[in-house]
Amino acid sequence: xxxxxxxxxxxxxxxxxxxxxxxxxxxxxxxxxxxxxxxxxxxxxxxxxxxxxxxxxxxxxxxxxxxxxxxxxxxxxxxxxxxxxxxxxxxxxxxxxxxxxxxxxxxxxxxxxxxxxxxxxxxxxxxxxxxxxxxxxxxxxxxxxxxxxxxxxxxxxxxxxxxxxxxxxxxxxxxxxxxxxxxxxxxxxxxxxxxxxxxxxxxxxxxxxxxxxxxxxxxxxxxxxxxxxxxxxxxxxxxxxxxxxxxxxxxxxxxxxxxxxxxxxxxxxxxxxxxxxxxxxxxxxxxxxxxxxxxxxxxxxxxxxxxxxxxxxxxxxxxxxxxxxxxxxxxxxxxxxxxxxxxxxxxxxxxxxxxxxxxxxxxxxxxxxxxxxxxxxxxxxxxx
Amino acid sequence: xxxxxxxxxxxxxxxxxxxxxxxxxxxxxxxxxxxxxxxxxxxxxxxxxxxxxxxxxxxxxxxxxxxxxxxxxxxxxxxxxxxxxxxxxxxxxxxxxxxxxxxxxxxxxxxxxxxxxxxxxxxxxxxxxxxxxxxxxxxxxxxxxxxxxxxxxxxxxxxxxxxxxxxxxxxxxxxxxxxxxxxxxxxxxxxxxxxxxxxxxxxxxxxxxxxxxxxxxxxxxxxxxxxxxxxxxxxxxxxxxxxxxxxxxxxxxxxxxxxxxxxxxxxxxxxxxxxxxxxxxxxxxxxxxxxxxxxxxxxxxxxxxxxxxxxxxxxxxxxxxxxxxxxxxxxxxxxxxxxxxxxxxxxxxxxxxxxxxxxxxxxxxxxxxxxxxx
Numbered sequence: 164x165x166x167x168x169x170x171x172x173x174x175x176x177x178x179x180x181x182x183x184x185x186x187x188x189x190x191x192x193x194x195x196x197x198x199x200x201x202x203x204x205x206x207x208x209x210x211x212x213x214x215x216x217x218x219x220x221x222x223x224x225x226x227x228x229x230x231x232x233x234x235x236x237x238x239x240x241x242x243x244x245x246x247x248x249x250x251x252x253x254x255x256x257x258x259x260x261x262x263x264x265x266x267x268x269x270x271x272x273x274x275x276x277x278x279x280x281x282x283x284x285x286x287x288x289x290x291x292x293x294x295x296x297x298x299x300x301x302x303x304x305x306x307x308x309x310x311x312x313x314x315x316x317x318x319x320x321x322x323x324x325x326x327x328x329x330x331x332x333x334x335x336x337x338x339x340x341x342x343x344x345x346x347x348x349x350x351x352x353x354x355x356x357x358x359x360x361x362x363x364x365x366x367x368x369x370x371x372x373x374x375x376x377x378x379x380x381x382x383x384x385x386x387x388x389x390x391x392x393x394x395x396x397x398x399x400x401x402x403x404x405x406x407x408x409x410x411x412x413x414x415x416x417x418x419x420x421x422x423x424x425x426x427x428x429x430x431x432x433x434x435x436x437x438x439x440x441x442x443x444x445x446x447x448x449x450x451x452x453x454x455x456x457x458x459x460x461x462x463x464x465x466x467x468x469x470x471x472x473x474x475x476x477x478x479x480x481x482x483x484x485x486x487x488x489x490x491x492x493x494x495x496x497x498x499x500x501x502x503x504x505x506x507x508x509x510x511x512x513x514x515x516x517x518x519x520x521x522x523x524x525x526x527x528x529x530x531x532x533x534x535x536x537x538x539x540x541x542x543x544x545x546x547x
Numbered sequence: 548x549x550x551x552x553x554x555x556x557x558x559x560x561x562x563x564x565x566x567x568x569x570x571x572x573x574x575x576x577x578x579x580x581x582x583x584x585x586x587x588x589x590x591x592x593x594x595x596x597x598x599x600x601x602x603x604x605x606x607x608x609x610x611x612x613x614x615x616x617x618x619x620x621x622x623x624x625x626x627x628x629x630x631x632x633x634x635x636x637x638x639x640x641x642x643x644x645x646x647x648x649x650x651x652x653x654x655x656x657x658x659x660x661x662x663x664x665x666x667x668x669x670x671x672x673x674x675x676x677x678x679x680x681x682x683x684x685x686x687x688x689x690x691x692x693x694x695x696x697x698x699x700x701x702x703x704x705x706x707x708x709x710x711x712x713x714x715x716x717x718x719x720x721x722x723x724x725x726x727x728x729x730x731x732x733x734x735x736x737x738x739x740x741x742x743x744x745x746x747x748x749x750x751x752x753x754x755x756x757x758x759x760x761x762x763x764x765x766x767x768x769x770x771x772x773x774x775x776x777x778x779x780x781x782x783x784x785x786x787x788x789x790x791x792x793x794x795x796x797x798x799x800x801x802x803x804x805x806x807x808x809x810x811x812x813x814x815x816x817x818x819x820x821x822x823x824x825x826x827x828x829x830x831x832x833x834x835x836x837x838x839x840x841x842x843x844x845x846x847x848x849x850x851x852x853x854x855x856x857x858x859x860x861x862x863x864x865x866x867x868x869x870x871x872x873x874x875x876x877x878x879x880x881x882x883x884x885x886x887x888x889x890x891x892x893x894x895x896x897x898x899x900x901x902x903x904x905x906x907x908x909x910x911x912x913x914x915x916x917x918x919x920x921x
Contacts (some may be wrong), residue, residue: 174864182834183829183830183833184853185828185829185833186830186832186833186836189833189836189837189840190836191842192840193836193839196844197839197840197843198845200844200847200848200862201844201847203859203861203862204844204847204848204858204859204862205847205848205852205853205858208677208857209857210857211856211857239856243657254888255876255884255890256880256883256890257854257876257879257881258840260854261673275695281710284711285711287885288723288854288879289723289853289854292853292854293675294594294678294682295678295681296669298678298681298682298685299681301685301811302681302685304882305685305688306751332675336661336663336664336665336666336684336687336688337664337665338666338668338680338684339667339668340668340670340676341637341667341668341669341670342669342670342671348673348677351670351671351673352673353722354671363839363872366837366913367835367836368832368836370830371835372832373829375830375832377729378750378831379556379750379751403889411609430727435838454570455570455571456570457568457570457747458566458575458746458831458832458835459568459571459740459743459748459831460568460570460571460832462739462835462838463571463574463575463578463736463739464570464574466735467574467577467578467582470843471582471585471586472643473586478672480674482598482640482643482672482677484594484596484598484623484643485595485596485597485598485623485675486641487596504640507671509675511670511671512638512671514638514887518638518639
């Protein structure tokens with residue numbers, strides 16, 4: 164290892180990047196735009212579910228029942244329909260996601276103490292949202308039931324309404340949302356997005372940088388030079404790691420300032436862990452570039468090995484603990500999962516080195532394995 | 548006549564250069580087979596195996612009943628922890644929920660003192676936290692009500708809900724995941740392939756060869772569009788037939804032919820977009836970054852992963868000009884709900900217009916950049 168030669172390779176790469184103005188600006192514009200677009204665009208809160216009603220009863224009680232949905236922020240009322248037949252096309256067109264059908268003689272039956280069945284139709288296209296909407300419907304219905312039961316008990320037994328309601332509602336449940344008391348989903352999304360963006364951009368920058376030399380043949384200059392393969396790889400990637408480290412700081416600022424997520428952990432620890440993560444993801448790009456010959460294949464392969472794992476196997480949508488064993492195994496193979504825990508721990512949970520050292524160690528091992536594998540696979544004297 | 552044969556031959560040339568890149572072929576095959584399969588099966592359906600801890604300070608029949616109601620497959624077997632361990636466990640992410648049953652709980656319930664039961668939720672686990680908390684509340688309340696009713700004997704709930712789910716009754720995620728993955732692959736591959744086919748010629752200088760031949764820029768573009776579109780279309784039909792309907796056993800309600808027709812139109816749009824972006828970028832790294840910038844938002848905000856109505860209005864309006872929005876909504880209508888041409892014609896119209904705009908823009912830009920080179 165000769166530091167002068169490493170510096171020379173790095174400097175050459177740096178000049179090349181700086182001279183390509185569009186590339187240089189995109190290297191910073193892309194992460195920032197992804198953060199902005201997804202941070203504001205993705206919304207996991209299930210609210211304003213559009214719904215329509217068919218009210219065959221049109222009584223005071225049925226209106227009272229329906230108003231519980233209409234007044235709720237979880238649902239957005241789209242209007243009354245005359246019959247069930249109108250529901251189908253509206254659901255098919257995604258103009259409504261839920262329909263509630265109140266049977267005839269709803270009030271009459273309830274007042275007489277007979278139980279009544281209400282039919283609801285839910286669009287099952289988005290499974291996660293369907294389960295949430297189902298939960299809301301059941302909860303609103305349960306609240307209505309217990310009130311009705313309370314009224315009924317108070318009338319029958321002649322006790323005050325308050326006590327009767329308490330009898331109908333034997334337990335109160337207290338929900339405490341930890342780490343994010345106001346349940347701002349943007350806090351959780353923005354922090355996890357940092358993992359996503361830093362998973363995708365560094366490998367892209369690197370993979371293309373190396374394969375380009377291979378495809379255009381300028382790599383023969385390296386093959387013929389005195390630079391060793393280790394020096395070449397380190398020098399070549401140093402500028403890309405540098406760009407990515409700057410991006411860490413930019414994204415960090417965006418998450419904390421723009422999206423307002425509180426940073427409760429240790430800044431130095433988080434910065435170092437992020438640098439290790441970026442070295443990891445840069446290593447993925449490096450390995451990809453050694454496996455393929457053309458730049459198209461490098462792009463494709465980078466997308467395949469980064470986008471899908473960072474969405475599916477990072478805990479972004481489903482916690483790792485809830486996956487089946489095969490999924491859990493795959494999740495442990497990708498660095499995204501470890502870094503997600505580090506980000507959430509540092510931002511929202513306020514835990515540091517003591518709890519997270521294992522994850523950092525995993526990232527470190529990952530980085531070392533990737534770089535060693537690349538070192539062994541890169542030959543200055545290529546076959547054929 | 549010679550125009551058509553020029554376009555044909557230019558396309559064949561593209562197919563040959565694709566065949567000569569075996570890793571690329573493997574990647575295309577992988578993304579339309581394994582990746583579709585993984586995307587469909589990796590995610591558990593709805594709530595599944597939720598890790599939960601229970602602090603039982605009551606140790607009564609009622610608290611045991613609540614504990615046993617939280618069982619697989621929706622929940623992992625609940626871990627019993629002490630009150631002091633709860634926070635550390637949540638910090639370490641060992642469980643998403645902890646349910647705290649206070650001392651003398653059963654006695655207070657039966658005495659009608661309405662005791663409080665506490666549920667701690669790790670809100671950093673977004674989707675599971677929000678869906679799960681409602682679900683757990685329901686289960687716990689249900690158990691308690693049943694217990695109390697058996698003890699006191701009172702009426703059945705007056706309003707009974709009959710919940711029915713349309714289009715995906717069992718809420719299997721495989722339905723959704725596999726088809727969305729195919730749609731995403733179609734968009735990504737066609738943009739990458741068509742754009743890269745142009746940039747490669749420019750970087751290698753072979754575009755100079757084309758310039759001295761009796762072919763027009765329009766023919767060069769059309770050659771790339773039909774060949775790369777065809778590759779993606781073949782991969783799509785294969786994947787629909789053998790992976791989605793075969794391996795995953797997903798029922799397709801509508802006409803596959805209509806879907807493929809819309810996909811062809813979509814491919815015309817995306818390949819034109821790819822070429823348009825390739826004329827903006829001067830080399831492959833620039834093109835790669837441009838693709839991420841355009842492609843990822845186009846896929847994520849298309850209404851394929853989250854419904855459009857939950858996005859900000861600005862994002863919804865901006866996505867009106869993206870072809871993916873129209874393709875996704877047409878594909879969902881055809882494949883899930885069996886819609887016909889009479890339902891999806893607005894999307895087809897929108898795709899045609901967007902496609903023509905991009906094609907013409909790409910052509911003008913391409914002509915201009917070629918004349919600069921010459």
